[in-house]
Amino acid sequence: MYKVMLAEDEAEVLGAMLKTIHWENYGFEVPIGCRDGAEAIRCVEEGEQPDVLITDICMPFVDGLELTEYVTKHLPDAIVVILTGYDDFHYAQKAIKYQVFDYVLKPITPSCLCELLERLKIELDQRSRSDGNSKEIVTNYFLNQLVHKKMDLSVISEYCRIYDIKFEGCYHVSALLDIDLPAQKTGAQNKSDDLLRYGLFNIAQELSQEYGVAVFQGREGLCNCIVSAADLESCFRLTGTLISHIAQTVHRALKVTVSAGIGEPVKSLDALYFSHQKAEKALESRFYYGENSILFSSEVDIKKSENIDYQNCERRLTEAVYTLNRTAAGDAVKELANQLKNTQAPLEKCVFYTQKLLMKMIMLADDIAGEQQADAMTKAFEGASLYSVSTLAQLVDRLDEMFDKAFEILLALKTSSSASQVAKAELYIKEHFNNPELSLNSVTEHLSVSTSYFSSIFKERTGMTFVEYLTQLRMEKAKQLLTFTDYRTYEIAENIGFSDPHYFCVIFKRTTGLPPTEYREMHKNQP
Known part of the structure; x- marks a missing residue:
């Protein structure tokens, strides 16, 4: 509650103001009553520090303006309200000089006084919040200085006295807590992260x-x-208990997990920066230990980074891409992640190797599919914020997401490319089926693809081998010629690409179940 001092020389008015108003209902203590300005000044000299002075302007010994001048000088934060029965602008001018909050004409009614108290409460609350924010800012600044650099003990003691900070105990430890945030794909999450x-x-x-x-x-x-x-x-027990309590409460309230790094205790506040450095290192180890970790620096196994066998990971990725084996590509990523975890490389090094593997993927796409597909893959990788991850697991997940996109592009290319190549092959075969020299090699040379690759995609899309497809095409042409022409058997054989008529007859009978002559007799001139 706020304190009020009333200075009024009329006893009846003073008594009425003290007794008829329920001051507590408005956030004020029952006022200190003074019969004149001199008595009010004595109260201040004896230690009274009111938040509000309500004074009559015309009093014996020391009037309201003299009292206002004194209070403004000795209690600069106090709010002054002047009461007067004189409707005289001269007094208002002097009151304004002392930055008086309000100038109220007497007689003052209870309702008018209650309205005044409501306005005073709002003003005092606003000032209180402003003062509290200022104090919090400077206190926060001092504490940040304390944990980040060595300070003189006498300076620390003085600041602790000024800001009313008490460090009771012989040992002190710094601890850092952070929300376990998901890996950000863009900067749009920054605001919600700050709120968390x-x-x-x-x-x-x-x-x-x-x-x-x-x-x-x-x-x-x-x-x-x-x-x-x-x-x-x-010190250790209290720190562990507090941080566990905080982490559990945050998880219930905000539905997120918390990790913490705890430094080593020190015996002097001027060495607190050392404990804080250890706490920072411990919290950084969350990258390997994972989310929801409370890590004491004395227990964290900080390993010395060693060389990574990156070449083997790249070799495995190359084999996986050329065979379009997504599982094998994932195994290459896991191998890299295991090496990074075992050596506990810093975040920058982890991101460096991740970026190298991504660049290798783009180069392989360029070799296999050409520049256009490599550009499409590069665009698919754009905007991936690798440095925003909190843990190695998140970095691996991010790499796997990008490899999923890469293999989608490559598999789509394979599907569309094979369809186009098989269509070209079918057209070429239909145009040259009557050439006895037509072979699998001549078709693959025409398409500029390997024999094994073509055989694979041709069988996949047509359901037949090259020989089966060519034989079926030639036999259909032979049936047409036997049915609708008078060509001799050797002429038909030559017409459809058989240089040996006897071999043609063997293949025709094997395919249709009849020799060419019997087939002609059965189907001659049929529509």
Whole structure:
């Protein structure tokens, strides 16, 4: 509640104001009543610090304007309201000089006074919030300085006194908490991510009050905690308990998981930056340990990065692409991920190798399908924000997503390309079926494809081998000539590409079940 001082020389008016108004209902304590300005000044000198002064302007000894001048000088944050029975602009001018909040003519009614109190409450609340925000900003700045650089102990003590910060205990530890965010595909999620981090900070700040822990937002919106305790064991236990409590509450409230990095305890506040550095390293290890991890720097196994056998991963990817084997390509990705995890390479190195594998995929597409398809693949990979991932698992998922797109492009190309090539082959065969020299090799030379590849796609699309297809085509032509012409058997054989009439008769009987002469007798001149 806010404090009010009333300065009024008329006893009846002062008594009425004190007794008829329910001050508590408006957020104020029962006022301090003074019979004149001199008494009000004595109260201030004795330690009273009202938030509001309501004073009559005309009083003996010290009038309202003199009292206002004194209060403005000694209590600059206090709000002053002047009451007067004189409707004189001269007084208003002087009141304005002292930045008086309001100038009210007497007699003042209860309803008018209640309306005034409502406006005073709104003004005081706004000022209080503004002051609180300013204090929070400078306190936050000091705490960030404390964990990021070595400060003089006397400076730390002075700031702690000014900002009323207490670190009670012989050991101090820095802890960092962060939301486990999904890998971002674009920058559109940034705002919602900031809101989640702010939600984490608010929950941590509320829960930390029962633990006596300093909580503030640091760089990139991460939630920072400074825990103090009497001994090492208590320091670790208190930190672990608090962070587990925060993580569980955030998960229930925001439906997201939280990871934390906890530094090593230090015995002096001027060494807190060292604990904070350890906490940062521990939180970075979330990249390998995964989401929902509470990582103590003393327990994190930070390995020295070793050389990666990237060439073998690239070799396996090449084989997978040339055979259009998506599963084998996924195995190449898993091998790279396992190597990165075992050596605990930093994020930048992980992204570097991931980008190399993607570039290899584009080069292979260029070799197999040409520049146009390679460009299509490059566009499909654009906008993939690899640095936005929080864990190695997310990076692998992102790489797999892009390889899915790549294989879709290659498989679609294979389907459309094989259809086109088989259509060209059928046309070529129909145009040259009567050439005895027509063979599988001559067709593949015409199409500029390998014999094995052509045999595979031809059988896949027609359901027949090249020889079966050619034989069927020639036999259909032979049936037509036997039915509608008088050509001799050797002439028909020559007409459809058989240089040996006897061989033609053998193939015809094997296909139709009848020799050519009997077939002609059965179908002669049939429509």
